[in-house]
Amino acid sequence: xxxxxxxxxxxxxxxxxxxxxxxxxxxxxxxxxxxxxxxxxxxxxxxxxxxxxxxxxxxxxxxxxxxxxxxxxxxxxxxxxxxxxxxxxxxxxxxxxxxxxxxxxxxxxxxxxxxxxxxxxxxxxxxxxxxxxxxxxxxxxxxxxxxxxxxxxxxxxxxxxxxxxxxxxxxxxxxxxxxxxxxxxxxxxxxxxxxxxxxxxxxxxxxxxxxxxxxxxxxxxxxxxxxxxxxxxxxxxxxxxxxxxxxxxxxxxxxx
Numbered sequence: 001x002x003x004x005x006x007x008x009x010x011x012x013x014x015x016x017x018x019x020x021x022x023x024x025x026x027x028x029x030x031x032x033x034x035x036x037x038x039x040x041x042x043x044x045x046x047x048x049x050x051x052x053x054x055x056x057x058x059x060x061x062x063x064x065x066x067x068x069x070x071x072x073x074x075x076x077x078x079x080x081x082x083x084x085x086x087x088x089x090x091x092x093x094x095x096x097x098x099x100x101x102x103x104x105x106x107x108x109x110x111x112x113x114x115x116x117x118x119x120x121x122x123x124x125x126x127x128x129x130x131x132x133x134x135x136x137x138x139x140x141x142x143x144x145x146x147x148x149x150x151x152x153x154x155x156x157x158x159x160x161x162x163x164x165x166x167x168x169x170x171x172x173x174x175x176x177x178x179x180x181x182x183x184x185x186x187x188x189x190x191x192x193x194x195x196x197x198x199x200x201x202x203x204x205x206x207x208x209x210x211x212x213x214x215x216x217x218x219x220x221x222x223x224x225x226x227x228x229x230x231x232x233x234x235x236x237x238x239x240x241x242x243x244x245x246x247x248x249x250x251x252x253x254x255x256x
Contacts, residue, residue, distance in 0.1 A: 012036070013091040024100075028179045032100055035166055035202045036089070042159055043083065043206040051154040052237070055212035060113040060244040066211075067104040067153035067199055068116075070138030073225055076149070076232040084151055085204035097185040098168060102204030104153065105135050106197050113214060113244035117141060134187075134194070140216030140242050149229070150214035153205050160209055166202035169195050177202075212238045220247060 014024075024032060054061060069084045078090075084102045088094050096103070107116060120135035121142035132143070140148040155164055167173060168181040169190060177183070181200070188194035210233075219225050220241040229239060230248055239248040 012089045015088050015091050015093040025179055031176065031180065032202065035163070038163060039083075039085075039203045039206055042163065043208060045159060045208065047157050047159055047208045049154040049157055049209070049211050051152070051156065052211035055152070055238040055240070056250050058246055058249060060240065062107045062111045062113060062116055062152070063156060064107060064110050065155050066107040067155050067201075067205065068107065068135075068139060069102065069104050069151040069153065070135075070140075070145075071149050071151060072147060073149060073219070073228060076229060079151060079210070080207060080232040080234075083204055083206040083209065084153065089203065097187060098181055098200035100180055101168065101200035101202050104199040104201065104205075105139065106155075106199050108197050113240050113242070117214075117242040117244075135197070140214060140219075142242065146216040146218035148216045149219065151210055152212040152214065153209050154211040155209075157209060160205065163203070163205065164199075164201060167199050169198055169200060210237060212240065214240050214242060215247070217242065 051063065051066065071079065071084075084104070086094065086100050086102050088100050105120075108119075111119070117140075120133045120139060122133065124131050124133050133141075135141070136144060138148065139145060139150045154160075165173075166176065168177045168183060168186060169188070171190065174183055180202070183190060186195070186198075186200075188198055213229060213233075215226070215229070219229075226239065226247060235248075236250055238246065238250060240246055
């Protein structure tokens with residue numbers, strides 16, 4: 001069935017899984033196609049992002065529910081062009097639990113870049129043990145991730161609310177994701193405190209929802225890599241270090 005599935009553009013190609021459990025049936029393919037069609041429609045819109053405007057002007061506030069995706073510089077050109085998408089739409093097999101979804105962390109309360117970095121850098125208590133936060137394994141933080149990059153996504157844009165609802169961590173989505181994502185395999189149980197900080201959106205979020213970028217400490221002092229990031233986004237996205245200091249502001253290039 002997957003071989004007969006028509007994707008919106010020739011750039012997308014689903015992986016050829018041998019494992020039947022990872023293959024999509026006709027109903028699941030239709031759900032994915034509908035979400036991908038909506039994704040493409042929104043990608044073509046000129047979206048107003050208050051979060052992007054704020055970050056571009058030096059305001060480091062991250063509202064409750066802001067989405068953060070961790071990546072490395074090698075993936076930025078694709079993200080700048082398409083957005084944050086599941087690699088499965090580019091033919092890359094995934095071994096994770098959230099098939100055909102792009103994974104994000106959610107800001108748990110109104111924060112600044114600096115306070116969010118402090119939160120994810122602090123150890124979490126699990127019974128009698130202190131463990132590093134889940135976020136610090138993928139995002140730049142005080143303790144690690146000097147070569148990591150955080151992509152900040154504006155989750156408050158009205159036009160993207162439909163996309164965001166297709167999230168297996170949200171209540172009442174088990175039927176939607178049946179045959180796509182097994183809720184029992186999610187890294188955190190639905191409704192748990194940990195799950196409140198996680199999001200997996202079917203297909204992903206388009207490039208025009210990207211509001212800003214946070215870079216790890218190694219990248220922050222590497223002018224060559226900063227230039228690569230600026231060029232990937234055509235100098236249109238603000239870049240900050242993990243303490244919230246602006247490295248590049250599109251509306252004030254003198255700050256770079």
